[in-house]
Amino acid sequence: MAPVMELKAVERTYRMGKVNLSALRGVSVTFEEGEMTAVVGSSGSGKSTMMHILGCLDRPTRGEYFLDGENVAHLEDDALSEIRNRKIGFIFQMFNLIPHLSIAENVELPLFYMGTRRRRRHDLSMQAIELVGLGQRWRHSPAELSGGERQRVAIARAIVHEPRVVLADEPTGNLDSKTGAEIIAVLHRLHDQGRTILTVTHDNNIASSLTRRIVMRDGLVENDSSESE
Amino acid sequence: MLYGLFELLRLSVRCLAANALRSLLTLLGIIIGVGSVIFMMSVTAGASREILREVEQLGLQNIIINSREPASDETTTEQPNRIKQYGLTDKDIEQARATCSERVEFITLAHEVREEIWRAGQRIDARVLGVDAQYFETLRLGCARGRLVCDLDNTGQKPICNVDERLLDDYGIVQDPITVQLDIGGVVFDVVGVVEQPPFTTHNRKILATSAKHLTVYIPAQTALQHYGTMTVFLPEVQGVQVEADQAIVRVKDGCSVLTVARALDRILRVNHPRHDYDMVVPLELLQQREKAQRVFSITMVLIAGISLVVGGIGIINIMLASVTERTREIGVRRACGAKRKHIAYQFLIETTTLSALGGVIGALVGVGGVYTVAPRIGWAAIVSPQSLILALGISCAVGIMFGMYPAIKASRMDPIEALRFE
Numbered sequence: 001m002a003p004v005m006e007l008k009a010v011e012r013t014y015r016m017g018k019v020n021l022s023a024l025r026g027v028s029v030t031f032e033e034g035e036m037t038a039v040v041g042s043s044g045s046g047k048s049t050m051m052h053i054l055g056c057l058d059r060p061t062r063g064e065y066f067l068d069g070e071n072v073a074h075l076e077d078d079a080l081s082e083i084r085n086r087k088i089g090f091i092f093q094m095f096n097l098i099p100h101l102s103i104a105e106n107v108e109l110p111l112f113y114m115g116t117r118r119r120r121r122h123d124l125s126m127q128a129i130e131l132v133g134l135g136q137r138w139r140h141s142p143a144e145l146s147g148g149e150r151q152r153v154a155i156a157r158a159i160v161h162e163p164r165v166v167l168a169d170e171p172t173g174n175l176d177s178k179t180g181a182e183i184i185a186v187l188h189r190l191h192d193q194g195r196t197i198l199t200v201t202h203d204n205n206i207a208s209s210l211t212r213r214i215v216m217r218d219g220l221v222e223n224d225s226s227e228s229e
Numbered sequence: 230m231l232y233g234l235f236e237l238l239r240l241s242v243r244c245l246a247a248n249a250l251r252s253l254l255t256l257l258g259i260i261i262g263v264g265s266v267i268f269m270m271s272v273t274a275g276a277s278r279e280i281l282r283e284v285e286q287l288g289l290q291n292i293i294i295n296s297r298e299p300a301s302d303e304t305t306t307e308q309p310n311r312i313k314q315y316g317l318t319d320k321d322i323e324q325a326r327a328t329c330s331e332r333v334e335f336i337t338l339a340h341e342v343r344e345e346i347w348r349a350g351q352r353i354d355a356r357v358l359g360v361d362a363q364y365f366e367t368l369r370l371g372c373a374r375g376r377l378v379c380d381l382d383n384t385g386q387k388p389i390c391n392v393d394e395r396l397l398d399d400y401g402i403v404q405d406p407i408t409v410q411l412d413i414g415g416v417v418f419d420v421v422g423v424v425e426q427p428p429f430t431t432h433n434r435k436i437l438a439t440s441a442k443h444l445t446v447y448i449p450a451q452t453a454l455q456h457y458g459t460m461t462v463f464l465p466e467v468q469g470v471q472v473e474a475d476q477a478i479v480r481v482k483d484g485c486s487v488l489t490v491a492r493a494l495d496r497i498l499r500v501n502h503p504r505h506d507y508d509m510v511v512p513l514e515l516l517q518q519r520e521k522a523q524r525v526f527s528i529t530m531v532l533i534a535g536i537s538l539v540v541g542g543i544g545i546i547n548i549m550l551a552s553v554t555e556r557t558r559e560i561g562v563r564r565a566c567g568a569k570r571k572h573i574a575y576q577f578l579i580e581t582t583t584l585s586a587l588g589g590v591i592g593a594l595v596g597v598g599g600v601y602t603v604a605p606r607i608g609w610a611a612i613v614s615p616q617s618l619i620l621a622l623g624i625s626c627a628v629g630i631m632f633g634m635y636p637a638i639k640a641s642r643m644d645p646i647e648a649l650r651f652e
């Protein structure tokens with residue numbers, strides 16, 4: 001079976017005036033269906049840059065990216081939006097909930113851009129909210145939730161549309177370790193249900209609890225536990 | 230994409246309500262602009278109707294020519310008999326009839342008899358007009374009692390007369406008016422009918438007046454000619470006035486140009502009357518002149534409205550740019566969830582349009598309020614038309630779309646990653 005995601009010699013350079021800054025310098029890595037992977041590495045090593053490319057928020061300067069067997073490295077903006085909409089669920093460090101929308105409305109966002117009908121949107125978002133354990137609070141506004149609860153809402157939003165992959169960029173970075181552990185437990189539960197999950201983390205406890213670990217350094221994959229086996 | 234319109238509208242309203250005061254202040258320009266559009270259109274519509282009604286009283290197919298005593302013509306009145314001769318003559322009328330016969334339906338003449346009216350030892354201060362039946366028809370003067378002067382009276386030169394309704398009131402005549410007799414310059418006239426008090430405006434009354442007197446007694450023109458002639462001599466100074474016709478009203482046939490006939494008549498009169506001892510009033514021309522004056526007012530208001538709308542539009546750009554910046558992260562999140570650029574642009578455009586449409590509604594209320602409170606106090610008859618309300622809403626939406634375009638495009642062009650990282 002083809003991998004869900006496959007990066008082939010991906011480079012990403014930022015032009016900063018006259019200087020070119022290489023954030024990724026030839027990353028080749030594949031992710032299989034149902035894998036749960038931790039991405040670790042020091043700050044500035046290119047983890048977020050890789051996540052953005054995997055999440056179709058950004059395009060590689062050079063190299064190819066196959067998502068579900070389709071080369072998406074050079075797609076137009078609108079096509080990328082559509083792919084994000086159908087195949088990607090993103091979880092951010094900053095939660096990134098829209099403050100003037102209710103919990104349910106926040107979770108519904110991907111469905112809204114899919115064109116899902118209102119009733120169905122509501123049903124699906126309720127299911128996702130139940131799944132992260134916030135069933136009673138769907139009417140609340142994000143400001144009324146704690147950090148951990150907000151991140152649960154963000155997780156619900158990342159899975160409500162049944163994406164191919166869930167990408168989390170330091171989802172516990174803004175949480176205390178106990179709450180962070182709870183969030184990771186939720187991700188584990190999703191993994192147990194068969195989802196493909198990729199999470200960037202600084203927490204070694206979290207990283208070591210996952211089956212696969214990718215270590216990045218200076219824009220390169222320094223170590224990949226699935227290869228060293 | 231239209232499927233999400235309702236949601237986006239609801240969202241817009243929520244975002245605007247969250248910043249109610251700010252939104253309202255932003256809308257001032259639009260409110261003033263739309264308000265003045267409504268006010269202007271209503272006042273113009275009201276004024277136009279007033280003007281039309283006033284001028285229509287004179288008859289849009291009519292041309293009114295009054296004889297006028299020429300201003301101090303000492304040099305030319307060195308006549309031994311000191312008889313002042315001026316005004317329209319039979320010759321003018323004949324020439325007019327000959328020149329414009331295909332275009333003119335009829336010409337009705339009024340001759341003022343400068344004699345005193347007495348009734349039972351009481352002097353009645355009214356003008357005496359010798360007229361024919363068409364005179365009443367032309368000015369749409371109705372009959373309140375009895376009958377009006379008719380053609381038979383004229384051919385029979387009968388000593389009968391009609392009086393104004395108000396004349397009876399003013400002189401306290403309570404008996405049946407049909408039994409009243411008036412002594413006009415020594416001739417006894419039977420009142421056979423009462424003329425309805427015409428609803429003429431002051432302005433129109435001035436145009437139609439042949440003398441300063443307010444009340445009128447109408448007698449058949451031929452009777453007047455037989456008894457009094459065209460000349461009046463005032464004793465004892467042996468001064469006199471000779472006027473053949475004090476007023477001529479030319480009725481132009483339907484479908485023929487009133488202005489063309491008026492020009493032709495003016496050519497004749499100008500040759501015959503070098504002293505310019507006549508006034509010509511063309512109601513249609515009057516209408517056009519006054520409508521032109523009205524337009525100047527409208528243009529001024531349109532300018533004010535336009536400036537307010539532009540100022541309002543700039544206010545809207547400003548507030549929406551601030552809103553786009555404030556909501557940068559929201560834009561990033563929406564993009565990450567699959568929103569295309571056009572979805573973002575559409576969302577902000579709807580929000581701007583909602584905002585400006587709200588301004589349009591408030592402006593319309595302000596405008597209508599102004600029409601009903603201010604206009605009557607300054608004596609303007611204003612009419613609020615549904616079209617003006619629709620136009621006002623249309624304008625405000627157009628302003629919203631026009632000025633919302635830039636912030637919306639700016640929002641849609643944001644890079645999703647930058648937007649997500651925005652502090």
Ligand SMILES: Nc1ncnc2c1ncn2[C@@H]1O[C@H](COP(=O)(O)OP(=O)(O)O)[C@@H](O)[C@H]1O
Nearest residue numbers: 014021022023042043044045046047048049050
């Ligand atoms: N938009 C950008 N413009 C310029 N340089 C960038 C930009 N985004 C990231 N970088 C640089 O790319 C490198 C990798 O950044 P990033 O992927 O965010 O690292 P990490 O997430 O591992 O901390 C860093 O040196 C960072 O400064």
Ligand SMILES: [Mg+2]
Nearest residue numbers: 047048049169
């Ligand atoms: Mg990072």
